[in-house]
Amino acid sequence: MKRSWKAAIAAAGATAMTTASVAWPAPAGNASGNGTGANASGKGRWVLLDAEDFDRPLRVDGAPWRLDPQGKRSPWNVDAFDDDGEAWTRMSGPLFKKQMATLNVYRKRVAFGRKGWLTAEVAAVDKDHDGRPDSRPGLSTVTLPGGQRAARLSEPSWDAGVLIRPTRPLPRHYRVEMTLRGIDFGGKRNGTFDYDGRHNGYTKEPCKTRFPWTFTGALPGKSRCQYHDVTRENGFYYMTILDYATPAPHGNPDIHFRRKVIMDGYYSDLPRWKHAATCNPKTRKMYRTFDGTFNGVNALFARGDKFIGGPDNNISTEYYAKTACGNASLDKHYGPGKRFEGHLTSAELQPQLLPKASYRFAVERDDTGYTLEMSGPFRFIGQATLRVHHDFVEHGRPIWHYNQTPGEYDGRFDRRLVHKGPHGTWVTRHTWPKGSAYPDSFVIGDPHLNYYEGEAVIDDIRLYVPRKDR
Structure with missing residues (x-):
């Protein structure tokens, strides 16, 4: 099967760029009905602060690679749970350091956009220690069929990562959005995970695991x-908010x-997700994710009061989902007869409509909380805007x-978390002091x-x- 959006982009050639106009949110009439009222976006509410339309060539791929020195002096150091974090050594002993020594990580950190307001973070593993990454992930300029330019985020191998982030933290109140014009990070096409010589978006070489x-x-x-084979799990972050300034x-x-x-998007047919559900926004009824196309979008709020995997091995915050079909915490059964559990996906994309069509993903933060919004031609309902607050x-x-x-x-949700491994235990004494x-x-x-492995096309990013805050 041909990837329609790739073929269309390739056929377009290099033509004159046309700058997209400011896209205001659609009316909330098609929203999920869960907490959208007072927070529904309106044309007069927001003022454009920064925008990137990718009309100028990106210079990310030509930037030099830098060896990540690891450790606390690394520019990419985060905490005890990052690449060589102390938590992994405490849980698994010297074996983890031995395994980390079998690879190096090379990185790029490149600012772009007006006054460098955006940053590309690119990383790839060097497993044979030849002094260069084993693959060539990157971010480059591509021309869409209409002539306008966009960014092609390319990740040809699973042992790499590419993301776009703001160079500086976001303001107190904001709306940030991006427009998607192509996506190929797994999921089904024409009813199968196997297409274009790949499985779930991955090329079929052996030994694609989550090591180390x-x-x-x-x-x-x-x-x-x-180690665990990752090729049954692929995905993409359309717009996610993290709690620190320099994600990579x-x-x-x-x-x-x-x-x-x-x-x-998280596209997995592993048995543990066999009871996961996806919302049909038209009927407002859930159906088994396994009966869909595996092109869904998860709209989730990370919970600060519940964690997955406790009491001896807390591995993540719990999530809360709001959809047109109802709300659910992912640690509970939900739906008619309580027959669903696990992920509750908001709606399914239709990748075959790209790049002629597009999807917009936005997050808003105001005085009360966060609003998640997605717009585009969703399965079952066609063009619609879905918002949850x-x-x-x-x-x-x-x-x-x-x-x-x-x-x-005020500190009320602070707690202690235990993370247990085969060699020892790491304790987070204060999660939220x-x-x-x-x-x-x-x-x-x-x-x-x-x-994760694949590529995507991003048309614009706007903040x-x-x-009143301008």
């Missing part, structure tokens, strides 16, 4: 190729304690690390160094602030 990062550190007695690709577990709100604390349920300043939070503060930073792309 797991939620418990190194796996004793397991070689690189005996890291091992898969790192991001699971850093997300505030999430709009992503969650207060910072709603019915006693907080959004994880919502406070950008210490004064926005009084006096803490967490900036907002968005990510678009793939933040994982040991998962708005309320008119």
Whole structure:
């Protein structure tokens, strides 16, 4: 099967660029009906602060690679759960350091856009220690069929990552949005995961595993190729807000304690998701995700009061989903007869309509909480705008690390977490203490160094602030 959006872009050739006009949110009439009323966006509410239409050539791919020195002095150091973090060593002993020594990580950090307001973070693994990355992920300029330019985010191998983030943290109140014109990070096409010589978006070479990062550190007695095969799990972050200023690709577990709100695609047919559900926004009824196309969008709010995997191995915050079919915390059964559990996906995209069609993903933060919005030609309903809002604390349920300043939070949800591995235990003594503060930073792309493979086309990225805040 031909990838229609790729073929269309290739056929377009180099033509004159046309700048897209400011796209205001559509009326909320097609919204999910869950908390959208007072927060429904309007044309007069927002003022454009920064915009990137990719009309100038990107210079990311030509930038030199830098060896990540790892450790606390690394420019990409985050916390105990990043690439060589202390948590993994504590849980798995010297074996983790031995496994980390089998690879190097090379990186690029390139600012672009007006006054450098955006940053591309690109990373790739060097497993044979030849002094260069094993693949060539990147971000480059491409011309769409209408003549306008866009950004092609390319990740030809799973052992790499590419994302776009703001160079500086987001303001207190904002609307940030991006327009998607192409997506090929897995999911089904024409009813099958196998197309274009790939499976679920992955090329079919052997030994594509999550080595060396797991939620418990190194796996004793397991070689690189005996780790979990990742090719049944692919995905893409359309617009997700993290709780620190400088996101970059890291091992898969790192991001699971850093997300505030999430709009992503996760395309997996693993047995543990056999009871997951997807919402049909037209009928407002759920159906089995396994009966769909595996092109869904998850619109999730990370919970600050519940964690997955406890009490001895907390691996992530819990999530809360709001959809046209109802709301659900992912640790509970939901739906008619309580027959669904796990992921509750908001709607399914139709990738075959790209690049002629487009999808817009946006996150808004105001005085009350966060609003997630997606617009485009969704399966079953066609062109629509879906919006859901969650207060910072709603019915006693907080959004994880919502406070950008210490004064926005009083410490009530602080707790102790235990992370147990085969060699030892790492304890997070304070997950969310009084006096803490967490900036907002968005990510678009793939933040994982040991998962996901594919490419996407992004037409524009825009940042708005309320008119009164300008």
